[in-house]
Amino acid sequence: MSREQKAVERARKAFLTGRTKSLDYRITQLKNLLRFVNERQKEIAEGLKKDLSKSEFGTPLYETLGIESEINQAVSKLKDWAAPRPVTKNLLTITDQVYIQPEPLGVVLVIGAWNYPWAVTIQPLIGAIAAGNAAVIKPSEVSAHTAKVMEDLLPLYLDKELYPVVTGGVTETQELLRQRFDHIFYTGNGTVAKIIMEAAAKHLTPVTLELGGKSPCYIDKNCDLAVACRRITWGKYTNCGQTCIAPDFILCEPSIQDKVIEEIKKNIKDFYTENPKACQDYGRIINQRHFKRVMAMLEGSTIAVGGENDESDCYIAPTILRDVKPDAKVMQDEIFGPLLPIITVSGADEAIKFMNQREKPLVMYVFSQDKKLINRMIAETSSGGVLANDCLIHFSVSTLPFGGVGNSGMGSYHGQFSFDRLSHLRGCLIKQLKMEGVNKMRYPPHTAEKLGWARFLILKQVDFGSLGRLALLALLVVFVAVMLQRYTD
Structure with missing residues (x-):
């Protein structure tokens, strides 16, 4: 039996003991995870420095603050999320208990x-724990030092x-995907x-896929270009551009292209000095394979700013690349x-036509002071999310679902969306063995x-939130009286 198979079997065996059903147990595990983040900041930062050259202060800003926020929210809201959720009834079920009961799925990868x-x-692990699941954690082998810290x-x-951690590369991941x-x-x-969907299909396993794509950024010529370009510069070059929701390319009118280049160039200098290579806040490409991949994208395009490199x-x-053609090499895949x-x-x-001719991105950015234009861009395009007049920041809002659509992914998470995504929302209806006369209208012979x-x-819906107690009681009395009279004669 492989190491991966053993880890999955142990996790399932532990799940079947039922200990994750307890909300107190889940909360304890979440608090332990928070303690890990707080106590191991040094090790976390050291691993990220070796993997991606992330700075000491950039690590909490882009990595662990969001984790702390998610844990705090899950701990404070878990009892509400896990509680039975009443639903609107029809008259046929007016005296019954009808509700949704969230329950754990089982073992999540x-x-x-x-x-x-x-x-x-x-x-995602926070959502899995909060929902009462077991979870096998497979960190990416590409960020090897961080994977070692996790392990x-x-x-x-x-x-x-x-919650076992399984490390390794393609072989180990393939072995995990053979498990149920x-x-x-x-x-x-x-x-x-x-590949993951194909493996999951063999067991009819549901999947959440958080992917990426070429997220467009439209700049309206009438917006405040200084502010817009500062925010775009931050969104694009954070983590050396290795961000799934980074603005992938800019769409703008020719009349403002030079100004956009000038403003972004100025902000590059402000953020990363005249020598970004020596700036601790400017990262590195993860490895030489990806370095060569990114450098190959420059072919056929005109460099307006930058281009310096060291393999x-x-x-x-x-x-920055100017006057880029829609069919240029840099426009074929996510950068x-x-x-x-x-x-x-x-x-x-x-701009709208250009976006709609391509695959749906993870996010669509628009910079404009015109609310009608922003609303039009939202109405006439499709993307995982929309952010107007800023970059990346929507990822930090746990009350928004984060996820893609089409080629940019399926399913969403963050906050309660994580809990719901990794729960089975079980429909429950509890009747009593009384008032059988009411049911005669459904039994043969049909008339x-x-x-x-x-x-x-069946078609008459009853919203108990809008009905007062006296009105509800009166409705019940009339309903029961009529039905009993008609079907007990």
Whole structure:
């Protein structure tokens, strides 16, 4: 039996003991996870420094603050999330208990990504724990130092049987995918996502796929370009452009292209100095394979700013490309690096058409002071999310679902969306063995009169929140009296 199979079997055996059903147990595990984040900041930061050259203060800002926020929310809201949820009834079920009961799915597989290896691995884990599942954690082997920290330290804080960490590369992941899970949560690219869906289909396992794509950024010529370009610069070059929701390319009118380039160039200097290579807040490409992939995208495009690089250090300077053609090499796939192409369009009409001719992205950005234009961009395009007049920040709002659509993914998470995604929302109806006369209209022999009553009772919805107690009582009395008289004669 393989190491991966043993981990899954132990997790399922532990889940079947029923200890995760207890909300107190889940809360204890979540608090232990929070304690891990707080006590192991040094080890977390050291691993990220080695993997992605993330700075000491950038680590909590982009990785662990979101985890802390998610845990705090889950701990404070868990009893509400896990409680039975009453629903609107019809007249046929007016005296019954009708509700939704969230329950754990079982054993969840969480496959993390390398670009934000803590945020995109631990946040789904928070949802899995809160929902009462066991979870096998598979960190990305590409961010190897971080994976080692997870493997060594997480078991010191969490239940080792319920939440094992399995490290390794393609072989180990393939072995995990041969096992049966109750849900698979994957963050990464579309190519691997297809492999995961194929493996999941063999067991009819549901999946959540958090992917990416080429997220467009439309800049209206009438907006405050100084502010817009500052926010775009931050969103694009954070983590050396290796962010699934980074603005992938800019769409703007030709008349403002030079100004956009000038403003972004100025902000690159403000953020990362005249020598970004020496700036501790500017990261590195994860490895030389990805370095070569990003550098190959420059072919056929004109560099307006940047372009400096050092393969031995996996360094690529913040780079702007001007007058990029729609069919250029840099426009074929998600960039996932510090290259920012600018494509000129005649205005919003052409920008919308350009977006709709391509795969649906993870997020659509628009910068404008015109609310009607923003609303139009929302109404006439499709994307996982929309952010107007800023970048990235929607990821921090736990009351918004975060996820893609089409090629940018399926399913969403964060806050209660994580809990619901990793729960089975079980429909429950509890009747009493009384008032059998009311049910005669559904039993054979069927008649037109019985059908008329069935239509009335089933189609009439009753919102108990809008009915006062006296009105409800009166309705019940009349309903029961009529039905008893008609069907007990």
